[in-house]
Amino acid sequence: MATNLSIDTNLLDEALKISGLPTKKDTVNQALTEFVQRRKQREVTSLFGHLPQDADYDYKKRRK
Template sequence: MATNLSIDADLLEEALRVGGFSTKKETVNHALTEFVQRRKQREIISLFGKFPQDADYDYKKGR
């Protein structure tokens, strides 16, 4: 899927340099992947403490 985007050239060049990527396409794809992963992690973190604890669970038993 071809898409035309207006991307900040300085930011893209910095991302190329910092990330060690060889192409702009690789840089943008990696940045989008990392963005999605971080957003999903936020969703998971928001669930901490929202599930009831299992009173019968023995964490020492699994050792």
């Protein structure tokens, strides 16, 4: 899908250099992938402390 975007060229050039990827397209796709993954991780961490605990779970036993 072809899309025309107005992207900050300085930011894109820096991302291209840091990523080491060969093209701007690859860099933008990688950045979008990482963005989506990070947001999904944030959703998971919001569940911490809200799920029921297993009363039979012994975390000390799992350390071995």
